[in-house]
Amino acid sequence: MTYRDPQAGAGPQASGVTEGTIERAADPDTVVRMDRVGVRRSGTELLADLDWTVELDERWVVLGPNGAGKTTLLRLAAAEMHPTTGTVELLGERLGRVDVFDLRPRIGLASANLAGRVPSDEPVLDVVRSAGYGVLGTWRERYEDEDDRRALGLIEIMGVSALARRAYGTLSTGERQRVLLARALMTDPELLLLDEPAAGLDLGAREDLVELLSELAADPDGPATVMVTHHVEEIPPNCSHVMLMRDGRVVAQGLLDDVMTSENLSATFGQPLELSSRRRRFTAVRR
Ligand SMILES: Nc1ncnc2c1ncn2[C@@H]1O[C@H](COP(=O)(O)OP(=O)(O)OP(=O)(O)O)[C@@H](O)[C@H]1O
Numbered sequence: 516m517t518y519r520d521p522q523a524g525a526g527p528q529a530s531g532v533t534e535g536t537i538e539r540a541a542d543p544d545t546v547v548r549m550d551r552v553g554v555r556r557s558g559t560e561l562l563a564d565l566d567w568t569v570e571l572d573e574r575w576v577v578l579g580p581n582g583a584g585k586t587t588l589l590r591l592a593a594a595e596m597h598p599t600t601g602t603v604e605l606l607g608e609r610l611g612r613v614d615v616f617d618l619r620p621r622i623g624l625a626s627a628n629l630a631g632r633v634p635s636d637e638p639v640l641d642v643v644r645s646a647g648y649g650v651l652g653t654w655r656e657r658y659e660d661e662d663d664r665r666a667l668g669l670i671e672i673m674g675v676s677a678l679a680r681r682a683y684g685t686l687s688t689g690e691r692q693r694v695l696l697a698r699a700l701m702t703d704p705e706l707l708l709l710d711e712p713a714a715g716l717d718l719g720a721r722e723d724l725v726e727l728l729s730e731l732a733a734d735p736d737g738p739a740t741v742m743v744t745h746h747v748e749e750i751p752p753n754c755s756h757v758m759l760m761r762d763g764r765v766v767a768q769g770l771l772d773d774v775m776t777s778e779n780l781s782a783t784f785g786q787p788l789e790l791s792s793r794r795r796r797f798t799a800v801r802r
Pocket residue numbers: 556557559560561579580581582583584585586587588745
């Protein structure tokens with residue numbers, strides 16, 4: 516896969532909101548470090564006592580039932596919110612001591628929340644290339660030829676070249692997911708965050724996406740990746756690590772081969788489940 520582009524510009528970055536000075540962490544290969552993180556809203560504990568480290572060469576899946584706290588975790592990793600307690604370091608910089616507008620272009624994000632905010636009349640090419648500006652909905656941005664080349668290259672890799680001039684609102688769910696993935700990669704991010712990328716896809720489209728994500732995961736020059744899902748069938752075979760979550764807490768985390776057991780999965784979903792795997796693809800049924 517050739518989505519990496521050392522010449523790719525992220526476009527002019529928004530500026531003006533500074534939340535403090537930048538502090539560098541010791542290990543440049545540590546992309547995410549969360550230490551005793553808790554998030555509380557309206558008296559509810561969304562996350563509690565969470566420790567997590569993501570290294571540059573790791574490809575994570577975060578799996579858990581509805582309401583487990585997966586999206587909250589991803590929003591912390593996307594610098595979209597701050598923890599109530601504990602510390603979060605992203606790409607070597609501490610949340611709360613860094614201008615998040617400097618940080619965000621280095622993080623690619625595709626989520627349902629983002630998908631819902633794309634104007635339906637926005638052409639696909641603009642949905643992708645506007646990521647360099649950190650905006651949705653083209654207004655007066657000016658793009659270099661290089662930006663166009665990169666956006667069209669990513670659109671091609673995602674297999675949606677024929678749709679580059681189409682309005683986003685006319686695309687199928689699977690086509691939208693591919694466009695959002697291209698957008699998430701537009702700034703050549705060091706960290707790629709995917710919130711339920713296979714949600715709403717039919718079987719064939721899901722398999723296509725899992726294969727695409729697995730190729731991405733296998734690329735040694737690719738970004739550190741964190742993908743959130745509810746379904747074991749959606750885990751790309753080349754993923755390296757898994758975090759299992761329930762009720763805002765970690766049930767188990769670590770290497771995929773160690774963590775993906777029937778016992779851990781049963782504890783995560785609160786029912787007796789039998790997990791089986793074939794060629795690093797998983798299925799699970801109730802016992
Ligand atoms: N502002 C808030 N105030 C109170 N509770 C909240 C708030 N935001 C989220 N929650 C609750 O926190 C819990 C975790 O939410 P989150 O969206 O992180 O879960 P999730 O694992 O992504 O769920 P799903 O799989 O259903 O998308 C949920 O029970 C949700 O209702």
